[in-house]
Amino acid sequence: MRIVLGVGGGIAAYKAALLLRLFSEGGHEVTVVPTEAALRFVGAPTWEALSGRQVQTDVWSNITDVPHVRIGQEADLVVVAPTTADLLAKAAHGLAGDLLTNVLLTARCPVVLAPAMHTEMWEHAATRANVATLRERGVTIIDPASGRLTGTDTGPGRLPEPEDMHAAAMAAVGGTSGPRPEGGSGHDLTEHAVLVSTGGTREPLDPVRYLGNRSSGKQGLAVAEVAAARGARVTLVAANLELPVAPGIDVVPVETALELQAEMDARAADHDVVVMVAAVADFRPADYAASKIKKTHDPADPDAAPSITLVRNPDILAGLVSARGGAASPLLVGFAAETGDETGSVLELGRAKLARKGCDLLVVNEVGAGLTFGADDTTVHVLTRGRDDAVDIGPASKRAVSEGIWDAVVASLHPAGLRAID
Template identity: 85%
Template sequence: MRIVLGVGGGIAAYKAALLLRLFTEGGHEVTVVPTDAALRFVGAPTWEALSGRPVQTDVWSNITDVPHVRIGQEADLVVVAPTTSDLLAKAAHGLAGDLLTNVLLTARCPVVLAPAMHTEMWEHAATRANVATLRERGVTVVEPDSGRLTGADTGPGRLPEPEAIHAAAMAVVAGDAGGAAGTQPGDVRDLEGRRVLVSTGGTREPLDPVRYLGNRSSGKQGLALAEAAAVRGAQVTLVAANLALPVPEGITVVPVQTALELQAEISGRAGEHDVVVMVAAVADFRPAEYTESKIKKTHDPADPDAAPTIRLVRNPDILAGLVADRGAASAPVIVGFAAETGDATGSVLDLGRAKLARKGCDLLVVNEVGTDKTFGADETSVHVLSRGSDDVVDIGPASKSVVSHGIWDVVVGSALIR
């Protein structure tokens, strides 16, 4: 496949080099078209070395080949990453002042734009209008991630990871953008006026003043779901268990540490919300006794391998308790998460279905986890199960931000919210 990779003039241009590698390793012929500003961040020799093809940046070189028309006409796919606010505006208004914007005007193939800019730029009314215009014309505009931006700023506007952009682009070519990249919300604020409660992170159960039982959860998925809900107009409260990630302004954060603390906050707030999403990785067990001082190793020469025995007790099932407390009331809608590894008793989906039946929540989001899967990663895949239905909605692989919007699409489309 002949791919044109446009590169805008932003600090995230370095990520486009990794995206280029993904395309070339997939056997595709890639022509890189950087803007003049992009070359201030990554030089032409880098693009030529990675693509194996010459880089052209203006309409005056090789003029006999009419590059400003030919490159777009011959492309099977055009991807621009990063797409700056300036490029979004030019594309939306049909401006063609350089080679890349000429390519965008002449291309008749799928076009995928991956924006990257500061939060204020991304949320500006002019940018939102430009994005809406482009999407109406059939252009795929990938929703940016939220996280660290240039300098000390954080928030929505971060370029998605190259793997997520690659997955979205391949899905568009395959005619299945929703299956791999999630449905983009655009300017839709379908959670306007709704109150959403999300738990995230991993609980820690203390053994002594310096040790605890914990898990590998980073809190990224729950944070992404909270951010996506806020973008779609919801009033969001995030109950965060040991979350070390920055949270955008406008989201109320309630910090907790243990499963019992999380249970108290969630159960006390659930009735005030329209949707409760339980993403946090809650410890199933906690130490039966807490030791006020540090547990010491013994130094008995007769028993050098001696170690204390730690007795555990079960933590409450917070999700099942929410369902039971709700009773026959229609609110809140309860969405559970099941992090599964699969075992001798069944596959990840088998265990997810059993958990849905056991918990009784409205929707259950199932994902496979492990030391190198999901926990801490920027990309994921999930399966959404619905109570009373055998249907499965598969979302991903894609960034956790994109997957989050896909999950909210299912929640809103389920007609559970009244």
């Protein structure tokens, strides 16, 4: 495959060198087209050594080859990483002042942009409008990660890791880092509506305290964003999610397990696939204290503490299975966070849960201190009802894992003959 790797003028340009290596190791022919500003961060000799090809930034070099038209016309994929706010604006408005922006205008292949900039720039109304415009035109835009930026700043705007960009780029042209079902496509969910839950529920104890869990919502968010990138119409029911969500995904905020249940029950029948990623609290306080529960100051009993009675929360996934009855739609995907115990391993407990829940697929992952919750990488095992084998995915980034999960879902979707969106 002939890939054009555009490089914008940002400090994160060094990551593009690692992305170039991933493309090259995959056997692809890569032409690097940096901007003049990008060469201030990573010089032309680096790009030429890694790609084995000459690098140019303007439309005047090798003029007889008409590079400003030919490069885009001949490309099978164009990836720009990092994409600065300036490049986003130029791409959205069709400006063509250098070789890279000319390539973006002439390319008729999939285009993937990986923005990287300071949080204020990413969240500015002008940038959001440019992103929305490009997405409406079919451009794949990978939302930036949240983390350390230039200097001491932190927040959304960080260029994703090379492996995540590589996975998104391969998905855009119909391939991922793992196996894809026969006839798979980078937009293989275009005709489907997807409902995803994410985050961790919080069960109020009093006005300032709650029972909760360590879920950050990262995995569910990645599942939703990958589905959207593959063409699905996505609704995300988010329990206490504090991460930015990509434009184009409908977000329904909830707090408690009962609120999550109500939204999932009300919306499930209107979707082709339901993915229950949210970490739902198993129990909630039986009684809510209208005012803050205070410590006692009785000298005779300085260690006194209140007793809190808990009641069981509903099993939301089991309820969705029951409501579906014998119908084939929606396809139901559950998540099982397991630690393993004296009764069985993580995978054994997952198989038992799949049988008990009655869903179509179950994604099993091992959790615990330093594992999965809040981390950027994870390993999961996808179990399918009626099959004895498991699909192992990872260790990999949560976005790459999400690609593998959707590959497994698509493999189950197509034989099921689910309805398309009108």
